[in-house]
Structures are given as structure tokens and as C-alpha cells.
Amino acid sequence: MIVIGAGISGIAAARTLHSYGHVVEVIEKGRGVGGRMATRRFAGARFDHGAQFFTSRGSEFTKLIENANRDGAVKKWTNGFSDNPDGYARWCGSSGMTSLVKWMVAEGNINVRTATTVTDLRDMPANAYVLTPPVPQSLAILSFSQMLPNPKTQIELSAISYKPTIAILLRLDQSPERFPEHGGVQFLEHRDLAFISDNQRKGISDEPAFTVHLSNELSDSLWEDSDEEVLAATTALIKDHLNGVAVTDFQIQRWRYAGPEEVRAEPTIVWGANPTIALAGEAFAGPKVEGAFRSGVAAAEMINVALSSS
Ligand SMILES: Cc1cc2nc3c(=O)[nH]c(=O)nc-3n(C[C@H](O)[C@H](O)[C@H](O)COP(=O)(O)OP(=O)(O)OC[C@H]3O[C@@H](n4cnc5c(N)ncnc54)[C@H](O)[C@@H]3O)c2cc1C
Structure with a gap:
């Protein structure tokens, strides 16, 4: 079989x-x-970039x-x-x-x-x-x-039919302060954001690393944009959560089939x-x-x- x-x-x-x-x-x-239960390493950090929890x-x-x-x-x-x-x-x-x-x-x-x-x-x-x-x-x-x-x-x-999600993986130069100690922020009503995960606080990365999931609506509207444009839009959206910490490297994952409608x-x-x-x-x-x-x-x-x- x-x-x-x-x-x-x-x-x-x-x-x-x-x-x-x-x-x-x-x-x-x-x-x-x-x-879609996906984990990736780059720039010395580890990121969950599909499902975050179950x-x-x-x-x-x-x-x-x-x-x-x-x-x-x-x-x-x-x-x-x-x-x-x-x-x-x-x-x-x-x-x-x-x-x-x-x-x-x-x-x-x-x-x-x-x-x-x-x-x-x-x-x-x-x-x-x-x-x-x-x-x-x-x-x-x-x-x-x-x-x-x-x-x-x-x-x-x-x-x-399926909804898209853009995942933005951010390698940070240090761990941002004033982030929830467990390392997850879930946006249930937000127009643009769905989830931010601090992979270090979550306990899967030795180095500071955020995964950001945009909302299905924003993912759809940014789908054809360049990686640099998606990065700029994302860092503006999560400015308060970054709290002044610099992004040293990034990757973008576009999930065309993130989940069924x-x-x-x-x-x-x-x-x-x-x-x-x-x-x-x-x-x-x-x-x-x-x-x-x-x-x-x-x-x-x-x-x-x-x-x-x-
Ligand atoms: C961004 C994102 C966030 C999510 N967040 C959560 C969450 O927090 N909690 C939660 O419970 N769920 C979440 N989910 C949903 C969860 O990931 C999925 O429900 C689950 O992992 C789906 O499992 P699956 O086996 O059905 O499909 P998949 O995991 O997609 O498995 C299908 C497999 O088929 C393979 N494949 C496809 N075509 C071919 C081919 N032609 N030949 C060979 N292989 C092929 C693919 O590579 C893939 O490995 C999220 C999903 C995404 C994308």
C-alpha cells in the first residue's frame, strides 16, 4: 500500500x-x-514556521x-x-x-x-x-x-478551497523584553496578524528567533509582493513586540494551502x-x-x- x-x-x-x-x-x-508541522533551521536559530501548537x-x-x-x-x-x-x-x-x-x-x-x-x-x-x-x-x-x-x-x-498564510521568520540580535514569558501571542480578532511566536522562549531555539503569521486576508493581499516588501510590512506591524531589537536575517514562507476554508x-x-x-x-x-x-x-x-x- x-x-x-x-x-x-x-x-x-x-x-x-x-x-x-x-x-x-x-x-x-x-x-x-x-x-505543515514544519521546523527549519537558519542563521543558527530554529523556527516552527507552519503549525505552532496543537x-x-x-x-x-x-x-x-x-x-x-x-x-x-x-x-x-x-x-x-x-x-x-x-x-x-x-x-x-x-x-x-x-x-x-x-x-x-x-x-x-x-x-x-x-x-x-x-x-x-x-x-x-x-x-x-x-x-x-x-x-x-x-x-x-x-x-x-x-x-x-x-x-x-x-x-x-x-x-x-484553501486560505493562504505568509510566515515571516526573523532572526533577532537579542531577545526582546516585555514579551510574554511563554513566547506566544495569538491574535484572534486582528485584521493583519494571526500569531507571533518567540521560538527561544518556546524552548525550541537556542538563539532569538520570531515566527510571524500574517492573517489570511493580509497574506492574500501581499502574496505577490517581494520578500523585502513583506518584511517591511511585518516589522512595521510588530514594532511594539520587537521593542527596538534588530532583525539580523529573515526568510519568508508562503503557505498557499495553509488551511481549508x-x-x-x-x-x-x-x-x-x-x-x-x-x-x-x-x-x-x-x-x-x-x-x-x-x-x-x-x-x-x-x-x-x-x-x-x-
Ligand atoms: C501557517 C500555518 C499555521 C498553522 N497553525 C496551526 C496551529 O497552530 N495548530 C494546529 O492544530 N494546526 C495548525 N495548522 C494546520 C496544521 O498544520 C495542519 O492541519 C496539519 O499539519 C495538516 O496535516 P496533513 O497531514 O493533513 O497535511 P500536510 O502536513 O500538508 O501533509 C501533506 C504532505 O503531502 C506532501 N505532498 C504534497 N504533494 C505531494 C506529492 N505530489 N508527492 C509526495 N508528497 C506530496 C507534502 O509535502 C506534505 O508533507 C497550521 C498550518 C499552517 C500552514
């Missing part, structure tokens, strides 16, 4: 299929695992997080970002957000082939495929492979026999990291049932 994508949904699917005794290979276009509500995900915490792969970041924390745990990877997915791969003994972009599924014959890239990218692979679902499902899937209620979509095909990821089952995990598990469960009864 083949799973496309080594984000949390793909690895969750692979672990579940593996637990049922199936032989699974995960194919990932990036150089490492984690997908919560855990369902019992299966909570059990996974307890085990990852026991093994030192994740840690509780804070119980809330506001002045009156709601007491609900926000978790992060202990060495950046990729830590959780890396641990899931190692602990589950999952076979991942990185740096391999899938364009045609027929090049890698299998009795089942789980596709976990953002839905437009999965549809492109399926179209090229001539394995699209029925026209009604195609139309429904084509309607799933709407999440579909069903946890996965499965069709076909030999091959059986499942679509999974955070566009299904509930948003964000835990929703993506649940979707991956659900896709694997349904494929296992489909193959057992065929």
Missing part, C-alpha cells in the same frame, strides 16, 4: 495500516517528514500524545496565550513541531521515502492508496493517474476496488493537527475493511 504525504495524517494512516499487518510505504516530496481532545490522539510526551517528543507549551489562560493545554514538539511526526515514524517503524514527488500513481502499482496532500494537489495526482472518483464526488472535492464532516472519502483509494487530511474530520490525525486513522480503517471484505 502507498500513502502519499508524510504529514501527520499520512503517518497516522500508515501506522494504522501497519498495525493491521499491511505493508505500507509513505512517499513524501519534501526532504523530511512533518508537512490541542488534544479525542481519546486516541490524547493517548498518542501521552506516549510521545513520555518519550520526550512533545511537551506542554502553555495553558493559553491570553492574560487569562483558559487552562486548556497547548502542546508543541520538544525540538520543533516536526518532533511529533518524526517520533510517530520511528515508534511505528514506518517506511518513508522522502524527496520523491508523486505525479502518476500508475508508476507505483499498489492495491490501495491514501492521498493526504491538500485536496487540489491530490485531485491533480488523481486526474493525471486517471483514478478520479465519480463526477459528483469530483465536483464536491473541487469546491474545497471549510472542513468536510466525513473523516475520509474512499472509493474503488483494486486499487482502493482514500483521501485524507485536515480538510476532513475536523480542522488542524488533531483533525488531520483523525482523518488519517479513519482512511486506514476504511481501507482495511474494504480490503478484508473483497
Whole structure:
């Protein structure tokens, strides 16, 4: 069986299929695992530049997080970002957000082939495929492979659209004063900003390093601007948080598919026999990291049932 994508949904699917005794290979276009749970090093600092934290509500995900915490792969970041924390745990990877997915791969003994972009599924014959890239990218692979679902499902899937986020990674020459000690500022109502993370206070970087997420609206309007223009707009917006500290280096990451506009209620979509095909990821089952995990598990469960009864 083949799973496309080594984000949390793909690895969750692979672990579940593996637990049922199936032989699974995960194919990932990036150089490492984690997908949008992304961590990067540059200028001597470490940055989470996709998802910043996750919560855990369902019992299966909570059990996974307890085990990852026991093994030192994740840690509780804070119980809330506001002045009156709601007491609900926000978790992060202990060495950046990729830590959780890396641990899931190692602990589950999952076979991942990185740096391999899938364009045609027929090049890698299998009795089942789980596709976990953002839905437009999965549809492109399926179209090229001539394995699209029925026209009604195609139309429904084509309607799933995504919001963009620009992430600005700032290497700072020192740690700004008067920043929340836990290292996170979440903007729930702000027109232009979504999140600022101080990766040093968060405990994943030895050196001072901010990650700034612009709001979906501002990301959209600055999308075509140069990196220097995005940097200038960002430093002006977060001037008070920088508190006079200089930016010594920066990188910009444009997330075209940061998150779906709407999440579909069903946890996965499965069709076909030999091959059986499942679509999974955070566009299904509930948003964000835990929703993506649940979707991956659900896709694997349904494929296992489909193959057992065929
Ligand atoms: C800026 C940003 C901030 C976020 N903040 C949060 C947050 O604070 N909390 C939270 O819970 N969630 C957050 N999220 C959402 C969270 O990151 C996602 O819900 C989750 O990581 C999605 O996992 P996934 O496995 O569904 O998809 P992905 O992680 O996107 O995995 C899909 C994988 O498929 C690979 N792929 C794509 N095409 C191909 C191909 N052709 N061949 C091979 N591989 C391919 C990709 O490289 C990727 O690794 C954020 C996301 C972004 C972008």
C-alpha cells in the first residue's frame, strides 16, 4: 500500500495500516517528514514556521500524545496565550513541531521515502492508496493517474478551497523584553496578524528567533509582493513586540494551502476496488493537527475493511 504525504495524517494512516499487518510505504516530496508541522533551521536559530501548537481532545490522539510526551517528543507549551489562560493545554514538539511526526515514524517503524514527488500513481502499482496532500494537489495526482472518483464526488472535492498564510521568520540580535514569558501571542480578532511566536522562549531555539503569521486576508493581499516588501510590512506591524531589537536575517514562507476554508464532516472519502483509494487530511474530520490525525486513522480503517471484505 502507498500513502502519499508524510504529514501527520499520512503517518497516522500508515501506522494504522501497519498495525493491521499491511505493508505500507509513505512517499513524501519534501526532504523530511512533518508537512505543515514544519521546523527549519537558519542563521543558527530554529523556527516552527507552519503549525505552532496543537490541542488534544479525542481519546486516541490524547493517548498518542501521552506516549510521545513520555518519550520526550512533545511537551506542554502553555495553558493559553491570553492574560487569562483558559487552562486548556497547548502542546508543541520538544525540538520543533516536526518532533511529533518524526517520533510517530520511528515508534511505528514506518517506511518513508522522502524527496520523491508523486505525479502518476500508475508508476507505483499498489492495491490501495491514501492521498493526504491538500485536496487540489491530490485531485491533480488523481486526474493525471486517471483514478478520479465519480463526477459528483469530483465536483464536491473541487469546491474545497484553501486560505493562504505568509510566515515571516526573523532572526533577532537579542531577545526582546516585555514579551510574554511563554513566547506566544495569538491574535484572534486582528485584521493583519494571526500569531507571533518567540521560538527561544518556546524552548525550541537556542538563539532569538520570531515566527510571524500574517492573517489570511493580509497574506492574500501581499502574496505577490517581494520578500523585502513583506518584511517591511511585518516589522512595521510588530514594532511594539520587537521593542527596538534588530532583525539580523529573515526568510519568508508562503503557505498557499495553509488551511481549508471549510472542513468536510466525513473523516475520509474512499472509493474503488483494486486499487482502493482514500483521501485524507485536515480538510476532513475536523480542522488542524488533531483533525488531520483523525482523518488519517479513519482512511486506514476504511481501507482495511474494504480490503478484508473483497
Ligand atoms: C501557517 C500555518 C499555521 C498553522 N497553525 C496551526 C496551529 O497552530 N495548530 C494546529 O492544530 N494546526 C495548525 N495548522 C494546520 C496544521 O498544520 C495542519 O492541519 C496539519 O499539519 C495538516 O496535516 P496533513 O497531514 O493533513 O497535511 P500536510 O502536513 O500538508 O501533509 C501533506 C504532505 O503531502 C506532501 N505532498 C504534497 N504533494 C505531494 C506529492 N505530489 N508527492 C509526495 N508528497 C506530496 C507534502 O509535502 C506534505 O508533507 C497550521 C498550518 C499552517 C500552514
